[in-house]
Amino acid sequence: MRNAEVAFAKCKNSASGQAMTRRAALRRAVKAAELRQKRDIEHTRMRARQNQDNLDKYLQTCHDRTDAHGDWTTSTPHETIFASNSTIGLAPETIIGPYWVGGEFIRSNIIENQPGIPVHLDLQFIDISTCAPVPNMLVDVWHANSTGIYSGVVAGAGLNTTFLRGVQISDAEGVANFETLFPGHYEGRVNHIHVTSNRGGKLFDNGTYIGGTVNHIGQLYFDQELINAVEAMSPYSRNTYQLMHNSQDFLTSQQASSDHDPFLDYVMLSEDPDDGLLMWATIGINGTADYNALASPGAWYYKDGGVDRSPTGFPGGFPGGFPGGFPSGFPSGFPSGFPSGFPSGFPGGFPTGFPGGFPGGFPPMPTGSPTKFWGPCMKKKRDASSA
Secondary structure, eight states: OOHHHHHHHHHHHHHHHHHHHHHHHHHHHHHHHOOOOHOOOOOOOOOOOOOOOHHHHHHHHHOOOOOTTOOOOSSSSSSHHOOOOOOOOOOOOOOOTOOOTTTOOBOSSSSOOOSOEEEEEEEEEEEEETTEOSOEEEEEEOOTTTSSSSSSSSTOOOOOOOOOEEEOOTTTSSSSEEEEEEOOTTTBBOOEEEEEEESOOOTTSSSSSEEEEEEEEEEEBBHHHHHHHHHTTTTTTGSOOOOOOTTTOSSSGGOOOOTBBBBBBEEESSSSGGGGGEEEEEEEEEETOOGGGOOOSSEHHHEEEEOOOOOOOOOOTTOOOOOOOOTTOOOOOOOSSSSTTTTOOOOOOOOOSTTTTTTTTOOOOOOOOOOOOOOOOHHHHHHHOOO
């Protein structure tokens, strides 16, 4: 991380880094115009978010810029709206979770027949050692559907389902684009998108891949108030799991650093949620890293379908993100599923050293019952109305 800070300072001020930011802003502006034209949207207002220095500030900062920039129009400069303030810092590694499926389809549209709020996802990968985009890299994303179900795994919709999963090859700008949906939440986890990057994988004619070296394992998150707005709409409102907040999730802090914001920047394409969102992030990676030892799949997808690879004795529906296998001494006789309020209700605490090999150490568990969330945007509006 110390080396990353030096590299970040170099990247941020370099001519190539500034030029890349301008190109990214233009690319996102063109995509937003294309999406609006395709969906016949008459745009009236736009929203974006601004990054801060660390997770605590990210959670306490209003990222809805609509009121601050109510005069934004189609003639507003691209760099004002679409240039991210994200710094090109090294993205911390996190665990891959039990729902990764190796060998997924190489495709940009991963929605299939799932309902939900459309999201166009623009991810740009930068090698922090060179300040350059990383082309020809396999970028794998997967997430739960609107009601908290993953495809492709026994503990989800089944081994032969493939919705909301896919792989793209990064272009010359290090960009991979996906057409997907806003993910739902599930037990113990806030809404999030998993992402890995992989170099050197072998591509097959049937649109799948195998092998290669995983050089980043990450997760992407969303502003809480955006989550709250989406979760109030159908089909998300039919989700039976208790809604988790960013401040409660035991993995959110693992992805934040002073140089990396794990929350996606976004614009709403119109006032109508059905028109969806354009969301983006710049992800700084070490292009030569090797995290294959941490990339344990829950299943593999082969020519003839999916094959289960989940660890023996894996509890069905485990909430979201532990690496393959459990440490020795895992409590015997643990009931199916987890008690209400997990993880604070975990019996006896976690075994010493759990889990082995977790990058950066295991994140601290929440203490006590979290207070009712009061978002910074709502607080700002409340204060303004009472003034």
